Amino acid sequence: MQNFDYQTPTRLIFGKDVIGQLPEVMSSYGKKILLTYGAGSIKKIGLYDKVKELLADYDIYELSDIMPNPKYDPSVLDGVRMCKENDIDVILAVGGGSVLDCSKAIAAGALYDGDPWDLISYKVQAKAALPIVDIITLAATGSEYDSGGVISRTETNDKIGYMDPHLYPEVSFLDPTYTFTVSKKQTAAGCADAMNHIMEQYFCEDSSILNDGFMEAGLKSLMINTVKCLENPEDYNARAEMMLTCTYGCNGIYALGNSETGWPCHGMEHALSAYYDITHGEGLAIITPRWMKHILSERTVDRFVKYGVNVFGIDSTLDRFEIAEKAIDETYKFFESINIPMHLRDVGIDESRIDEMAHHVALNEGLEEAWVPLFEKDIAEIFRASL
Amino acid sequence: MQNFDYQTPTRLIFGKDVIGQLPEVMSSYGKKILLTYGAGSIKKIGLYDKVKELLADYDIYELSDIMPNPKYDPSVLDGVRMCKENDIDVILAVGGGSVLDCSKAIAAGALYDGDPWDLISYKVQAKAALPIVDIITLAATGSEYDSGGVISRTETNDKIGYMDPHLYPEVSFLDPTYTFTVSKKQTAAGCADAMNHIMEQYFCEDSSILNDGFMEAGLKSLMINTVKCLENPEDYNARAEMMLTCTYGCNGIYALGNSETGWPCHGMEHALSAYYDITHGEGLAIITPRWMKHILSERTVDRFVKYGVNVFGIDSTLDRFEIAEKAIDETYKFFESINIPMHLRDVGIDESRIDEMAHHVALNEGLEEAWVPLFEKDIAEIFRASL
Numbered sequence: 001m002q003n004f005d006y007q008t009p010t011r012l013i014f015g016k017d018v019i020g021q022l023p024e025v026m027s028s029y030g031k032k033i034l035l036t037y038g039a040g041s042i043k044k045i046g047l048y049d050k051v052k053e054l055l056a057d058y059d060i061y062e063l064s065d066i067m068p069n070p071k072y073d074p075s076v077l078d079g080v081r082m083c084k085e086n087d088i089d090v091i092l093a094v095g096g097g098s099v100l101d102c103s104k105a106i107a108a109g110a111l112y113d114g115d116p117w118d119l120i121s122y123k124v125q126a127k128a129a130l131p132i133v134d135i136i137t138l139a140a141t142g143s144e145y146d147s148g149g150v151i152s153r154t155e156t157n158d159k160i161g162y163m164d165p166h167l168y169p170e171v172s173f174l175d176p177t178y179t180f181t182v183s184k185k186q187t188a189a190g191c192a193d194a195m196n197h198i199m200e201q202y203f204c205e206d207s208s209i210l211n212d213g214f215m216e217a218g219l220k221s222l223m224i225n226t227v228k229c230l231e232n233p234e235d236y237n238a239r240a241e242m243m244l245t246c247t248y249g250c251n252g253i254y255a256l257g258n259s260e261t262g263w264p265c266h267g268m269e270h271a272l273s274a275y276y277d278i279t280h281g282e283g284l285a286i287i288t289p290r291w292m293k294h295i296l297s298e299r300t301v302d303r304f305v306k307y308g309v310n311v312f313g314i315d316s317t318l319d320r321f322e323i324a325e326k327a328i329d330e331t332y333k334f335f336e337s338i339n340i341p342m343h344l345r346d347v348g349i350d351e352s353r354i355d356e357m358a359h360h361v362a363l364n365e366g367l368e369e370a371w372v373p374l375f376e377k378d379i380a381e382i383f384r385a386s387l
Numbered sequence: 388m389q390n391f392d393y394q395t396p397t398r399l400i401f402g403k404d405v406i407g408q409l410p411e412v413m414s415s416y417g418k419k420i421l422l423t424y425g426a427g428s429i430k431k432i433g434l435y436d437k438v439k440e441l442l443a444d445y446d447i448y449e450l451s452d453i454m455p456n457p458k459y460d461p462s463v464l465d466g467v468r469m470c471k472e473n474d475i476d477v478i479l480a481v482g483g484g485s486v487l488d489c490s491k492a493i494a495a496g497a498l499y500d501g502d503p504w505d506l507i508s509y510k511v512q513a514k515a516a517l518p519i520v521d522i523i524t525l526a527a528t529g530s531e532y533d534s535g536g537v538i539s540r541t542e543t544n545d546k547i548g549y550m551d552p553h554l555y556p557e558v559s560f561l562d563p564t565y566t567f568t569v570s571k572k573q574t575a576a577g578c579a580d581a582m583n584h585i586m587e588q589y590f591c592e593d594s595s596i597l598n599d600g601f602m603e604a605g606l607k608s609l610m611i612n613t614v615k616c617l618e619n620p621e622d623y624n625a626r627a628e629m630m631l632t633c634t635y636g637c638n639g640i641y642a643l644g645n646s647e648t649g650w651p652c653h654g655m656e657h658a659l660s661a662y663y664d665i666t667h668g669e670g671l672a673i674i675t676p677r678w679m680k681h682i683l684s685e686r687t688v689d690r691f692v693k694y695g696v697n698v699f700g701i702d703s704t705l706d707r708f709e710i711a712e713k714a715i716d717e718t719y720k721f722f723e724s725i726n727i728p729m730h731l732r733d734v735g736i737d738e739s740r741i742d743e744m745a746h747h748v749a750l751n752e753g754l755e756e757a758w759v760p761l762f763e764k765d766i767a768e769i770f771r772a773s774l
Contacts, residue, residue: 001563001627003402008395014644015390176388208624209611210632213604221596237595240388244643245597253640256631257401 001208001257007165008251010145014174014244016236019047019135022054025171029131030089034082036063036103038095042137045181051094051135061086063106066095069273069280070102072117072153079106080116083130093134093169097141097193100134101149104167107132120151120162129166135173138182139242140190140281142197142249144172152274157360159274161266174247176239184230188338189281190246191226195219196284197249200263203295203303204255204371211255216310218254221245223334230338262370265291268379270365271357278347285340286347289332290385295372296324304328344386354383388595388644394552395638397532401561401631403623406434406522409441412558416518417476421469423450423490425482429524432568438481438522448473450493453482456660456667457489459504459540466493467503470517480521480556484528484580487521488536491554494519507538507549516553524565526629527577527668529584529636531559539661544747546661548653561634563626571617575725576668577633578613582606583671584636587650590682590690591642591758598642603697605641608632610721617725649757652678655766657752658744665734672727673734676719677772682759683711691715731773741770 013021026033033055042048052060061082066075082088083106093103107129109116118124136144143149148163182190202215222245228238248254268291269283296304301320308314308327316323336342344350361367362376374382400408413420420442429435439447448469453462469475470493480490494516496503505511523531530536535550569577589602609632615625635641655678656670683691688707695701695714703710723729731737745767748754754761761769 001402001624001631003405005398005400007398011392011394012643013392015388018390208628209608210604210628213607214601217597217600217604220600224596237388240644241595241597244388256399257627 001206002259004252004256006252006256008145008168008253010168011171012145012174012247013171015240016175016177018173018175019050019054022051022135022173025133026055026058026090026092029133032059032087032089033061034063034079034086034088034091034106035060036066036079036091036093036095036099036106038064038066038099040064041181042094045137045178047094047135047137047178051092061088066099066102068098069150069152069159069277070098072105072120072151075102076105076109076116076151079103080109083110088130090131090133093132094137096136096138097143100132100136100143100169101141101151103132103134104129104143104149105151105162106130107167108164117153119164120160126164126166129164132167132169133171133173134169135175135178136243137178138186138190139179139239139246140193142194142246142251144169144174145247146251148250150270157271157274158364159270161270174243176236176243179239179243180234182233184339185279187226187229187233188340189279189285191222191242191281191338192285192335192340193281194246194249195222196265196288198222198254199288200261200265201255201258202307203300204258204261206258207303207306208257211258212306212310215254216307218245218248219311226338259371260369262367264367264370264372264374267365267367267370268361268382271361272344272349275353275357276347276349278349282340282347285335286342286344286386287382289328289335290382292328292331293385294378294382296321296328300372344383349387351384351387354380358383388593389646391639391643393639393643395532395555395640397555398558399532399561399634400558402627403562403564405560405562406437406441409438409522409560412520413442413445413477413479416520419446419474419476420448421450421466421473421475421478421493422447423453423466423478423480423482423486423493425451425453425486427451428568429481432524432565434481434522434524434565438479448475453486453489455485456537456539456546456664457485459492459507459538462489463492463496463503463538466490467496470497475517477518477520480519481524483523483525484530487519487523487530487556488528488538490519490521491516491530491536492538492549493517494554495551504540506551507547513551513553516551519554519556520558520560521556522560522562522565523630525569525573525577526566526626526633527580529581529633529638531556531561532634533638535637537657544658544661545751546657548657561630563623563630566626566630567621569620571726572666574613574616574620575727576666576672578609578629578668578725579672579722579727580668581633581636582609583652583675585609585641586675587648587652588642588645589694590687591645591648593645594690594693595644598645599693599697602641605632605635606698613725646758647756649754651754651757651759651761654752654754654757655748655769658748659731659736662740662744663734663736665736669727669734672722673729673731673773674769676715676722677769679715679718680772681765681769683708683715687759731770736774738771738774741767745770
């Protein structure tokens with residue numbers, strides 16, 4: 001087991017109707033709130049009105065239209081400007097991971113004098129950030145329980161994962177009923193994103209009874225509950241367990257003491273959605289089984305055997321490579337069964353920019369340090385196998 | 388899934404030689420430290436000298452001889468007095484769960500004007516507490532990652548679990564090498580304590596893929612790693628995984644969203660160690676399988692089936708009650724295999740005060756609200772079956 005330093009100070013307020021505690025929570029932070037949200041789904045489900053009603057005594061400034069794969073320009077820049085101009089005390093992010101990720105970058109930028117890109121690109125380390133409270137409406141990213149976010153900068157095709165200990169949300173409200181109206185497409189993509197968060201940590205040099213069992217339970221929870229949610233979008237227990245499983249995804253608790261893995265699928269997918277603005281979870285689902293096939297070897301096979309036997313119940317007496325191949329097939333088939341498009345061409349990506357993207361990933365994502373190192377050639381091969 | 392409100396702000400610094408970070412951590416809290424420890428094992432392993440060397444620039448006041456089942460009088464009272472007299476800034480607890488539990492009561496009492504028992508007995512709610520940093524030398528209680536402690540008051544045979552959100556340690560140092568010298572008896576008792584923490588949460592009305600899998604992995608981790616630690620006390624990975632598994636025991640993360648269970652075995656064991664000052668983990672190991680037999684019924688059998696199949700690998704095609712009985716037998720046999728005395732008479736408890744203890748538990752522990760309600764008669768029966 002490797003040494004580690006772990007702290008997640010965020011308070012999770014989880015369950016049906018917990019929104020009633022919002023006024024009490026917000027009362028700690030001052031009167032001026034920047035309310036951030038996306039294209040308007042929070043209006044359709046009545047959450048926007050509810051928040052405004054509960055916070056009638058506050059000065060609320062609004063930053064709307066934050067898009068999936070949230071953009072530095074205009075969203076982060078607009079938010080930072082609004083915080084500075086209006087002396088905002090706290091950010092209330094209402095939506096999915098993109099809204100919260102964007103809000104984290106705004107929170108850091110609001111208390112920094114220079115160009116916020118200095119922080120996101122790690123040129124400068126943030127010294128402080130505005131407090132963030134969030135209300136989550138999509139089970140996927142785990143941003144509600146970690147200190148990171150992913151920001152895209154269109155003109156340079158950059159999509160950067162930005163982490164800073166100042167960026168843990170103070171409080172995350174998680175009401176599974178807000179996810180009842182999430183579309184089948186987004187439910188499936190959220191599942192794939194969350195499954196990949198676990199896989200990025202599971203496929204590593206280490207093996208322990210506790211972490212492996214925790215992650216295998218997480219993977220099974222996501223698969224079984226996603227199928228239930230697709231069959232009955234208002235299955236409370238399925239939505240709730242999916243939400244909780246996603247929440248643990250990115251703060252490290254699934255794999256405390258495991259070695260670093262480099263999160264290779266995320267590294268590769270960042271290029272796909274930076275160049276083509278595809279749905280992150282779909283990009284991950286497409287890449288994952290191809291990456292698995294690419295890294296399967298004598299060195300890695302035992303990890304795939306454990307995955308196959310414990311997650312998919314594959315017969316442990318079979319040949320090791322046979323189990324591994326079956327496990328990869330089962331992974332592919334699961335994503336296919338929840339109607340995720342499983343080829344890059346299905347999401348509008350062709351051969352034309354593969355080499356350019358592979359070069360970009362190799363240059364920026366550090367995957368030569370991954371559990372199984374990936375160089376430009378490997379990345380291009382995985383992209384081509386995904387076409 | 389039930390609603391929940393969860394926050395564990397403690398920072399875990401885990402691994403070999405992490406003690407080097409102690410000066411940096413302590414520099415946040417001021418110059419006056421109350422150093423708390425037990426009978427002196429920290430001197431034998433050189434940790435006492437190391438701490439004094441690392442903190443040579445601090446004013447260190449010492450409260451030693453904190454005993455297992457830590458006592459209100461003298462330990463808590465002495466500690467509170469020392470904090471008040473010397474204007475202590477921070478408590479540094481070095482030892483096992485008893486030292487840390489005692490230090491938590493001291494931390495709250497130090498900032499309270501009245502009798503500290505007011506706080507422990509919940510007559511008064513603490514408004515603040517001194518910050519606590521700990522260095523753990525025994526894998527068992529999980530006190531390093533929760534806000535509670537258990538304090539005994541000899542003259543009234545009270546042993547009270549005291550929790551308050553002010554009492555999360557600020558930082559917990561967890562170096563598995565400090566547990567290399569833990570005796571076989573205490574290693575086994577620590578395992579039984581930690582296993583029971585999980586069982587108290589596992590045996591409940593709810594069932595979820597994530598929590599059940601996490602807890603089953605925790606139980607398997609404790610059993611397999613304890614056997615390794617008993618065979619080779621310096622097996623780093625086994626000690627480390629055991630330490631991490633124990634750490635999650637009592638802060639709720641193993642069972643977020645599960646219903647309350649009442650922690651019945653702990654409620655009953657508190658009387659045993661209050662009346663007879665036995666080793667807590669041994670008392671729990673003795674009671675647990677008898678409690679299981681007592682509550683096995685049509686209502687509870689499926690939970691035992693899941694436990695038996697997933698933790699002990701019992702054949703799932705057998706009759707449900709047969710699986711449950713086998714699972715209870717396996718539990719008993721595991722404790723026996725790690726040389727825990729499995730009868731109350733083995734630890735000096737006879738029939739004479741059983742009814743008195745059962746009455747005390749029924750009056751004070753609220754077990755009529757447990758998952759399977761226990762009344763005085765039930766408690767006495769479980770105690771008698773444990774003789």
